[in-house]
Amino acid sequence: MKQVQVHPERCVGCMQCMLACATAHSQSKEMHRAIGEMPLPKPRVHVGAGLSGEGFPNRCRHCDPAPCLLACLPGAIFRDPESGTVLIDPDRCINCASCAMACPFGVIRYHQDWLAPAEKTIAVKCDNCIVRQQDGLLPACVEVCKTGALTFEESADALKRKTAVVARSVSAAVDQQFPPAAGVALLLEMKKSLHSLEDR
Amino acid sequence: MGKYDHRTITRDGQLLLQKMANDQVETVWERLADQTPQCGYCEMGLSCRVCAMGPCRIDPFGEGPQKGVCGADADIIVARNLGRMIAAGAAAHSDHGRDLVEVLADVAVDNAPGYAIRDQKKLLRVAREYGVETEGRNALAIAGDLAAAMQDEFGTRKGYLTMAGRAPAKRQELWKRIGIAPRGIDRETSEMMHRTHMGVDNGWQSLMLHGLRNALSDGWGGSMIATEVSDILFGTPQPNSNQVNVGVLKEDQVNIIVHGHNPVVSEMIMRACESQEMLTLAAEKGAAGINLAGLCCTGNELLMRHGIPVAGNHLMTELVVGTGAVEMMIVDYQCIMPSLGALAPCYHTKMISTSDKARFPGMEHHEFHPDNAARLALDLVRKAIENFSQRGETYIPVTPTPSVGGFSVEAIIAALGGTPKPLIDAIAAGKIRGAVGVVGCNNPKIKHDYGHVTLTKRLIEQDYLVVDTGCAAVANAKAGFKVAEAAAYAGPGLREVCQTLGIPPVLHMGSCVDNVRILVLAAALADALQVDISDLPLAGAAPEWYSEKAVSIGAYFVASGVFTVLGPMPPITGSMNVVNLLTSGLSDVVGATFAVEPDPEKAALLIQRHVEGKRKALGLPYRQV
Ligand code: SF4
Ligand code: SF4
Ligand code: SF4
Ligand code: SF4
Numbered sequence: 001m002k003q004v005q006v007h008p009e010r011c012v013g014c015m016q017c018m019l020a021c022a023t024a025h026s027q028s029k030e031m032h033r034a035i036g037e038m039p040l041p042k043p044r045v046h047v048g049a050g051l052s053g054e055g056f057p058n059r060c061r062h063c064d065p066a067p068c069l070l071a072c073l074p075g076a077i078f079r080d081p082e083s084g085t086v087l088i089d090p091d092r093c094i095n096c097a098s099c100a101m102a103c104p105f106g107v108i109r110y111h112q113d114w115l116a117p118a119e120k121t122i123a124v125k126c127d128n129c130i131v132r133q134q135d136g137l138l139p140a141c142v143e144v145c146k147t148g149a150l151t152f153e154e155s156a157d158a159l160k161r162k163t164a165v166v167a168r169s170v171s172a173a174v175d176q177q178f179p180p181a182a183g184v185a186l187l188l189e190m191k192k193s194l195h196s197l198e199d200r
Numbered sequence: 201m202g203k204y205d206h207r208t209i210t211r212d213g214q215l216l217l218q219k220m221a222n223d224q225v226e227t228v229w230e231r232l233a234d235q236t237p238q239c240g241y242c243e244m245g246l247s248c249r250v251c252a253m254g255p256c257r258i259d260p261f262g263e264g265p266q267k268g269v270c271g272a273d274a275d276i277i278v279a280r281n282l283g284r285m286i287a288a289g290a291a292a293h294s295d296h297g298r299d300l301v302e303v304l305a306d307v308a309v310d311n312a313p314g315y316a317i318r319d320q321k322k323l324l325r326v327a328r329e330y331g332v333e334t335e336g337r338n339a340l341a342i343a344g345d346l347a348a349a350m351q352d353e354f355g356t357r358k359g360y361l362t363m364a365g366r367a368p369a370k371r372q373e374l375w376k377r378i379g380i381a382p383r384g385i386d387r388e389t390s391e392m393m394h395r396t397h398m399g400v401d402n403g404w405q406s407l408m409l410h411g412l413r414n415a416l417s418d419g420w421g422g423s424m425i426a427t428e429v430s431d432i433l434f435g436t437p438q439p440n441s442n443q444v445n446v447g448v449l450k451e452d453q454v455n456i457i458v459h460g461h462n463p464v465v466s467e468m469i470m471r472a473c474e475s476q477e478m479l480t481l482a483a484e485k486g487a488a489g490i491n492l493a494g495l496c497c498t499g500n501e502l503l504m505r506h507g508i509p510v511a512g513n514h515l516m517t518e519l520v521v522g523t524g525a526v527e528m529m530i531v532d533y534q535c536i537m538p539s540l541g542a543l544a545p546c547y548h549t550k551m552i553s554t555s556d557k558a559r560f561p562g563m564e565h566h567e568f569h570p571d572n573a574a575r576l577a578l579d580l581v582r583k584a585i586e587n588f589s590q591r592g593e594t595y596i597p598v599t600p601t602p603s604v605g606g607f608s609v610e611a612i613i614a615a616l617g618g619t620p621k622p623l624i625d626a627i628a629a630g631k632i633r634g635a636v637g638v639v640g641c642n643n644p645k646i647k648h649d650y651g652h653v654t655l656t657k658r659l660i661e662q663d664y665l666v667v668d669t670g671c672a673a674v675a676n677a678k679a680g681f682k683v684a685e686a687a688a689y690a691g692p693g694l695r696e697v698c699q700t701l702g703i704p705p706v707l708h709m710g711s712c713v714d715n716v717r718i719l720v721l722a723a724a725l726a727d728a729l730q731v732d733i734s735d736l737p738l739a740g741a742a743p744e745w746y747s748e749k750a751v752s753i754g755a756y757f758v759a760s761g762v763f764t765v766l767g768p769m770p771p772i773t774g775s776m777n778v779v780n781l782l783t784s785g786l787s788d789v790v791g792a793t794f795a796v797e798p799d800p801e802k803a804a805l806l807i808q809r810h811v812e813g814k815r816k817a818l819g820l821p822y823r824q825v
Contacts, residue, residue, distance in 0.1 A: 019240040022261045035260045144237045
């Protein structure tokens with residue numbers, strides 16, 4: 001089963017995944033139109049800043065067992081048996097925020113959505129772009145991510161690759177484990193150095 | 201042709217794309233696919249890289265940041281970005297103009313062997329316009345003073361541009377009234393860079409107004425100087441027959457391609473190709489001759505003045521090398537993809553860069569200056585001839601299309617019998633509904649040549665006279681619209697006029713700096729009718745634009761009063777305030793606006809609606825569109 005895999009060391013923080021995700025969950029599916037829609041579509045992935053200001057794309061892990069699912073009293077949160085995706089039923093959600101309290105990753109947001117009853121605020125999070133996948137498309141964030149910070153593949157494959165890289169880097173005894181590109185590494189080095197000035 | 205007809209409507213393009221795919225050579229289309237989807241912030245003009253507190257971006261969905269670190273909001277950031285695009289475009293055209301003025305200055309002191317004054321009449325006319333004494337003086341002395349006077353226009357000393365005086369009086373008054381009369385060529389570009397520095401002009405409206413002034417300093421300044429000085433040095437174009445598309449390459453001859461914009465280099469190459477010494481050498485090497493062809497606008501410059509064939513427009517520049525039949529490509533500057541140097545080794549083509557300000561990876565650099573140009577041109581042509589024996593298999597899949605070019609304003613007025621009156625009469629009678637400038641580049645985001653050709657076809661069918669320049673002009677020539685017989689494509693009124701005058705329904709007016717010829721023609725029509733340009737039944741269109749220069753051209757068309765339709769959307773959708781100003785608000789300010797319409801069928805309707813509206817306002821017979 002292919003999953004969205006996150007490789008934070010490759011994230012440049014351009015926030016393209018946020019735009020693509022919001023667009024993919026709009027009515028028109030077209031960015032220039034989507035920004036005029038009511039309610040305004042919003043992203044399900046959120047790029048946060050790490051210790052030195054490097055980007056980190058934060059999205060639902062579709063945990064199993066899922067704390068949010070267990071916490072949802074009205075039973076709005078359920079698991080799609082086929083893909084394992086944790087989904088929220090907008091009609092059942094009562095906007096109680098229990099799921100957000102239970103979620104260890106802070107990936108749930110509350111707002112209106114064109115698929116929910118009008119004017120109703122509901123819990124919203126990543127749905128693995130299940131509709132796009134049915135249409136044979138990649139999840140929108142993966143498609144748009146130009147640096148490879150987001151990939152769509154079997155977890156086992158991703159982990160195997162990572163194992164190989166870790167093994168090689170350990171033998172080379174370098175501290176930069178996954179040098180994605182010289183420019184990115186340089187930028188990160190500069191950012192770290194700048195950040196370290198704060199402690200002087 | 202199936203496989204590549206989504207990329208280009210041209211047969212040579214489709215066949216060569218297949219060839220390049222077989223050769224496993226990437227082109228601009230593959231690189232676009234690799235880049236897709238492209239950054240939404242940048243597409244919307246919402247990213248700002250102006251300073252090192254940034255870079256910043258504004259989230260158009262309202263979730264993320266709404267202000268840059270400095271506090272600039274979406275309107276300010278979009279306006280700054282667009283302003284800088286105009287500045288870059290104006291700078292490119294104007295610097296091209298400056299290079300020609302330098303040659304003129306060198307000719308005056310006899311320091312430019314091979315160059316000469318080839319249109320004395322124009323030299324005298326322009327010199328008088330600049331207040332240079334002409335009575336009883338020799339041409340070189342006049343040329344020296346004219347060059348000096350023109351060099352002054354680049355700075356700020358005078359405070360006004362001489363050739364802006366060619367605009368109708370009403371237009372000049374309007375510019376002064378709203379404070380956008382251009383004051384110096386470099387000054388306006390420099391001021392734009394100043395205004396868009398962090399913490400200077402943070403009024404999106406005032407930034408956009410200065411954008412218009414900056415563009416005017418190009419249209420009625422830098423570009424106009426480029427065109428006029430080119431005419432003085434190389435001759436004012438007259439109608440001539442020529443051929444276009446990849447089929448102009450010759451199997452049995454040494455093929456040399458000039459690519460870029462400035463005739464300073466290509467004219468010298470042309471003269472070298474014609475020299476007896478080189479022709480003899482070519483014969484010795486077993487070639488039946490030396491075949492010079494152009495690409496992009498330096499191609500248009502040679503086509504306009506000498507009927508030199510043009511092998512293609514912007515998106516054909518890589519494919520032309522794929523024929524394997526090009527011994528040498530000589531480039532100057534602007535619109536030369538840096539991919540070309542890497543592409544050439546897949547074939548035997550020698551790539552040569554020539555400008556001190558334009559370097560390309562994988563190209564041999566031989567710098568042209570007025571004093572060495574004639575000699576260097578011979579050296580390069582010799583190298584090209586020697587490369588003929590290295591040629592492998594060739595693939596020239598089509599035969600060339602005939603076309604007629606060379607319609608300078610002077611040539612059009614001459615074709616009309618010495619005055620614009622017959623054209624005005626035909627417009628007044630409704631035989632010709634109006635005139636439309638179809639200009640600009642190619643852009644792989646829109647099917648190659650589809651925008652230009654479709655729009656032009658629809659317009660001439662409806663009796664609109666089309667004048668074109670740049671890559672649009674090459675597209676229309678390849679489509680066969682530029683021979684007298686093309687009158688058959690025109691509506692009955694336009695067809696009659698074309699047949700009477702023996703002209704095609706689409707008039708090739710030159711390169712992209714030559715868009716100023718359209719301005720001069722528009723001004724002549726306005727003066728004849730004693731109205732402003734914005735009152736005329738005219739429009740402009742850039743259906744496949746890509747470059748910053750095109751943004752400047754569009755802006756000086758609009759600021760001069762010409763309604764202008766763009767194909768691809770410029771990066772401004774991040775600010776609906778800026779969008780609304782450009783597409784409607786400006787009509788109250790300069791009497792014209794932009795429109796954006798990627799579909800050329802719909803663009804044709806927008807233009808017809810606009811022009812018929814102008815006809816109505818002038819009291820001329822009009823149609824309901
Ligand atoms: S698109 Fe990729 S690189 Fe850009 S913010 Fe998202 S995860 Fe990071
Ligand atoms: S907010 Fe909705 S989804 Fe979350 S726990 Fe409450 S009912 Fe469930
Ligand atoms: S899978 Fe879909 S919903 Fe989840 S982050 Fe990616 S684009 Fe957004
Ligand atoms: S000028 Fe302002 S918006 Fe632009 S990069 Fe600097 S801080 Fe950011």
